[in-house]
Amino acid sequence: MDATRTTPQPDISTGDHVRANLKYLPIGFYFGFILIKSEVVAWYRIQEMFRFQSFHMYGVIGAAVLVAALSVWLIKRFKLRALDGSDITFTPKAPTYPRYIIGGTFFGLGWAATGACPGPILALIGSGLSVFLVVLASAVLGTWTYGLLRHKLPH
Amino acid sequence: MGILEFLQQPWPWYVAGPLIGLTVPLLLLVGGKHFGVSANLRHACAIIPNRIDFFNYDWRKAGIWNLVFTAGILIGALVGGVLLANPEPLQVAAATQADLAEIGVATDGGFVPSEIYSWSNLLTLPGLLLMVGGGFLVGFGARYAGGCTSGHAIMGLAELQLPSLVAVIGFFVGGLVMTHSLLPLILGL
Numbered sequence: 001m002d003a004t005r006t007t008p009q010p011d012i013s014t015g016d017h018v019r020a021n022l023k024y025l026p027i028g029f030y031f032g033f034i035l036i037k038s039e040v041v042a043w044y045r046i047q048e049m050f051r052f053q054s055f056h057m058y059g060v061i062g063a064a065v066l067v068a069a070l071s072v073w074l075i076k077r078f079k080l081r082a083l084d085g086s087d088i089t090f091t092p093k094a095p096t097y098p099r100y101i102i103g104g105t106f107f108g109l110g111w112a113a114t115g116a117c118p119g120p121i122l123a124l125i126g127s128g129l130s131v132f133l134v135v136l137a138s139a140v141l142g143t144w145t146y147g148l149l150r151h152k153l154p155h
Numbered sequence: 156m157g158i159l160e161f162l163q164q165p166w167p168w169y170v171a172g173p174l175i176g177l178t179v180p181l182l183l184l185v186g187g188k189h190f191g192v193s194a195n196l197r198h199a200c201a202i203i204p205n206r207i208d209f210f211n212y213d214w215r216k217a218g219i220w221n222l223v224f225t226a227g228i229l230i231g232a233l234v235g236g237v238l239l240a241n242p243e244p245l246q247v248a249a250a251t252q253a254d255l256a257e258i259g260v261a262t263d264g265g266f267v268p269s270e271i272y273s274w275s276n277l278l279t280l281p282g283l284l285l286m287v288g289g290g291f292l293v294g295f296g297a298r299y300a301g302g303c304t305s306g307h308a309i310m311g312l313a314e315l316q317l318p319s320l321v322a323v324i325g326f327f328v329g330g331l332v333m334t335h336s337l338l339p340l341i342l343g344l
Binding site: 012014017018021022023024025026027028029030031032033034035036037038039040041042043044046047048049050051053054055056057058059060061062063064065066067068069071072074075080081082083084086087088089090092093094095097099100101102103104105106107108109110111112113114115116117118119121122123124125126127128129130131132134135136137138139140141142143144145146147148150153 | 162165166167168169171172173174175176177178179180181182183184185186187188190192193195196197199200207209210215216219220221223224225226227228229230231232233234235236237240245247248250251254255262266267268272273274277284285286287288289290291292293294295296297298299300301303304305307308309310311312313314315316317318319321322323324325326327328329330331332333334335337338341
């Protein structure tokens with residue numbers, strides 16, 4: 001998480017922040033469009049994956065990881081900077097494993113129950129399956145509950 | 156094949172996978188941002204005034220880029236799934252269709268089985284467990300694990316982070332238990 005703990009600056013309005021970040025809208029569009037065209041948003045594709053009956057999801061995720069890994073390697077190798085001048089940094093995730101094992105398993109249960117992870121939940125809503133607004137609201141509630149219980153959970 | 160036809164039909168894994176992977180360098184090179192969708196669920200909580208330390212940070216500074224990215228996902232899915240929707244029914248592996256038929260789920264050609272994931276089924280016990288319960292687990296689990304499919308399975312694995320590999324194994328353990336043990340029970344309720 002790169003969330004910082006500084007207090008909100010009243011001199012920069014929310015609208016200013018949105019305008020400064022509009023360049024991420026077309027990238028989201030690109031990602032959402034491919035989520036639909038690759039059919040990874042389909043509940044049935046997730047069933048095929050967890051039943052090991054189709055290569056499609058493994059192919060999509062595997063190829064995505066390969067391309068992303070090669071990109072990250074190139075960016076590190078040539079010490080590239082972002083177009084807006086900001087540094088590109090990579091922070092190792094904390095090696096405290098209970099959270100990845102327990103949290104990951106909870107997430108997997110939800111992934112197979114809804115047939116969608118967070119990106120596809122949004123894409124399904126965009127494609128007109130409005131009942132996934134309920135899934136999204138529940139996911140926010142789940143996140144809220146984690147925030148409430150965080151100090152009591154093993155990490 | 157015309158461009159319109161290409162945009163309407165489903166794309167094979169070897170086209171879609173690399174294109175999804177390119178989201179990672181796009182975000183890094185445009186503004187040094189790390190790909191991860193579920194952080195937006197935390198930002199959504201941070202927008203609501205509250206006293207929980209986990210949600211008290213400058214969400215505008217940390218999260219607006221990602222919320223804008225999210226708005227893009229919605230629009231991209233609207234264009235891809237409505238305006239340029241595939242006119243053909245979804246093709247599902249025969250073995251999966253047979254397995255699903257055994258637990259009473261029809262393959263109806265849509266992205267999701269409409270008899271389960273619909274407003275009219277929301278207030279049934281299976282509907283509540285799968286949509287409300289499932290959504291809750293997605294949000295709770297993603298933040299507990301520190302990321303979801305995008306943040307861990309794609310971004311984290313691309314950075315060769317061992318914690319992400321462990322999280323992805325967790326995703327699979329949970330997914331297998333739900334698919335093979337719990338889903339048949341829930342659909343039988």
